[in-house]
Amino acid sequence: MSTVTLTSKRRRSALRTLAFMSPWLIGFAVFFAYPLISTVYFSFMHYDGFKPPTWSGTKNWKYVFENYPLFWPALRNTLWLVLVMVTLRVLFGLGVGLLITKIKTGTGVFRTLFYLPYLAPPVAATMAFAFLLNPGTGPVNSLLDKAGISAPGWFNDPSWSKPALTLLALWGIGDLMVIFMAALLDVPTEQYEAAELDGASAWQRFRYVTLPNISPIVMFAVVTGVIQTMQYYTQPLIAGKVASGVIQGAGTQFEPGYPDKSTLTLPQLVYNLGFQRFDYGSACVVALVLFALSMVFTAFLMRRRGGLIQAGD
Amino acid sequence: MTQVLDKPVELTAPVSPAERTARRRALLEWVAIHSLGVAAALFFVLPFVFVFLTSLMSDSQALSRDLIPHTWEWGNYKKVFETPGFLTWWKNTLLYAGFGTVLTVVSSIPVAYALAKFRFRGRNLSLMLVISMMMLPPQVVIIPMYLFWAKQLDLSGTLWPLIIPMAFGDAFSIFLLRQFLMTIPNEYLDAAKVDGCGDLRTLLKVVLPMAKPGIAAVALFQFFYAWNDYFGPQIYASENQNAWTLSYGLESFKGAHHTDWNLTMAATVLVMAPVILVFFFAQKAFVEGVTLTGVKG
Numbered sequence: 139m140s141t142v143t144l145t146s147k148r149r150r151s152a153l154r155t156l157a158f159m160s161p162w163l164i165g166f167a168v169f170f171a172y173p174l175i176s177t178v179y180f181s182f183m184h185y186d187g188f189k190p191p192t193w194s195g196t197k198n199w200k201y202v203f204e205n206y207p208l209f210w211p212a213l214r215n216t217l218w219l220v221l222v223m224v225t226l227r228v229l230f231g232l233g234v235g236l237l238i239t240k241i242k243t244g245t246g247v248f249r250t251l252f253y254l255p256y257l258a259p260p261v262a263a264t265m266a267f268a269f270l271l272n273p274g275t276g277p278v279n280s281l282l283d284k285a286g287i288s289a290p291g292w293f294n295d296p297s298w299s300k301p302a303l304t305l306l307a308l309w310g311i312g313d314l315m316v317i318f319m320a321a322l323l324d325v326p327t328e329q330y331e332a333a334e335l336d337g338a339s340a341w342q343r344f345r346y347v348t349l350p351n352i353s354p355i356v357m358f359a360v361v362t363g364v365i366q367t368m369q370y371y372t373q374p375l376i377a378g379k380v381a382s383g384v385i386q387g388a389g390t391q392f393e394p395g396y397p398d399k400s401t402l403t404l405p406q407l408v409y410n411l412g413f414q415r416f417d418y419g420s421a422c423v424v425a426l427v428l429f430a431l432s433m434v435f436t437a438f439l440m441r442r443r444g445g446l447i448q449a450g451d
Numbered sequence: 452m453t454q455v456l457d458k459p460v461e462l463t464a465p466v467s468p469a470e471r472t473a474r475r476r477a478l479l480e481w482v483a484i485h486s487l488g489v490a491a492a493l494f495f496v497l498p499f500v501f502v503f504l505t506s507l508m509s510d511s512q513a514l515s516r517d518l519i520p521h522t523w524e525w526g527n528y529k530k531v532f533e534t535p536g537f538l539t540w541w542k543n544t545l546l547y548a549g550f551g552t553v554l555t556v557v558s559s560i561p562v563a564y565a566l567a568k569f570r571f572r573g574r575n576l577s578l579m580l581v582i583s584m585m586m587l588p589p590q591v592v593i594i595p596m597y598l599f600w601a602k603q604l605d606l607s608g609t610l611w612p613l614i615i616p617m618a619f620g621d622a623f624s625i626f627l628l629r630q631f632l633m634t635i636p637n638e639y640l641d642a643a644k645v646d647g648c649g650d651l652r653t654l655l656k657v658v659l660p661m662a663k664p665g666i667a668a669v670a671l672f673q674f675f676y677a678w679n680d681y682f683g684p685q686i687y688a689s690e691n692q693n694a695w696t697l698s699y700g701l702e703s704f705k706g707a708h709h710t711d712w713n714l715t716m717a718a719t720v721l722v723m724a725p726v727i728l729v730f731f732f733a734q735k736a737f738v739e740g741v742t743l744t745g746v747k748g
Contacts, residue, residue, distance in 0.1 A: 159566075159577070161562055162625060176594075177594060187602075259698055259726060261701050261722070277505075408590040425592070425593070426591075
């Protein structure tokens, strides 16, 4: 008797869970599991969207790694962005976060001003920077010229396009600033007082009190920064398009990466292969490379012990 | 005599030399920090200012290196509104962002609640999968998804492929809401149960009112996501101008007006403005949400 009620109770609770989870379970199956398996399948097929797909073995894989001229430049750019852009964003975010916790007058106004650029829609923000940094009439270069500094070509110069994108990324630092600010305010004040009593200098207080307390948040910022870099798409694409002068609807196809492949990122390759060259198979190969890289860093976030997002309770 | 007088004077003096240096140092620090603050503020604000000033220049002045308009051409904004399609893009963006936000919130709440408060086998696995989906670049699954929407359902050239999936929970929203719901003490849920509330009633009557700030944050994020999305409309809507959104259409201004940066910048201002307005009305919820994403669960 009691076992019957227990099983029926258990069944009811399982049904309850299923009911609450159902929107996501369907979403997971239809928009994640199925297309992911399908991507693996297509990576071994020759498919152009018109003729039925045919088995092609590892041909797509060989093509992407050995003959597709955009793959390695995109990977190199990604590495550059991880090393330079992510590092600078974390340092600058921490700096701005520190600054805002020290500002005592007009804190609210400063915080809002620092935060606003983060909200600018990526396309709009990139258009704005493409204008600000354009070598012809851009205000930045006219100011630099007036100051007697020889101004770079920014988005039109292959060696300056990624620094220009970095500048744009530093402008939108608001998210990191808020996260660092919250972390800095969480550091127990007693620790600072104790350090001060011991005669610690400002740098020593930062090094031995602040940094150890906020290091999990620094790690969080680094890892999510790397993951965001894997998804970096809109800004480099728009910057390249606007600077090159090739715009949608103009009849010409934009070869991504202008100038000289310097703004290529992996997501742009999926678009280039799939929707410009109609080589769905090779597009899926790049998609899987992107998937593998993203998941490696996501695993960092989720490590149970010392993990940054704790899945357990 | 003087000695006798000197002593009390020194005792009641407002600042001893040591205190004075400390005060001077504090003042110097204040000045240094606020100067840095102003410098940083200029870095964050000047791009907006230059964009706005350029958007008000005449066509010929926009070709020059001038920073400040000679004549203030407010008519540039009228010209942008009169551009064919602009109002349609505006409408489409509101539809995508509006529908998308409502669907996401409604479908993500029960999932987040189950992940936060139910005990069941596979809960940790589910949460890990949610986080994985959250971190997945949309380009990873785009080929099969495009084939599914375009070839099987014949919905390319519309925004439905972007709106419909939002009825099935959004990973980021689920995660953020789950983080928020974790902070609600279980005692409230137990009390509701004692009062005879079922799970759905508990969720609707007890949890939702307490979760308002979290829900507001998720709704805002989702609204901004849809407003900002470029890749989605590029894949599904590009072939049909009547389905374009603002973020997608904005770029075509540069194509249509070439070197007329003034009109392009006016359009840029018009795409930025709503987001910034929404932010001013909902600043608190938004900042809370950003903080929540960095908090350990």
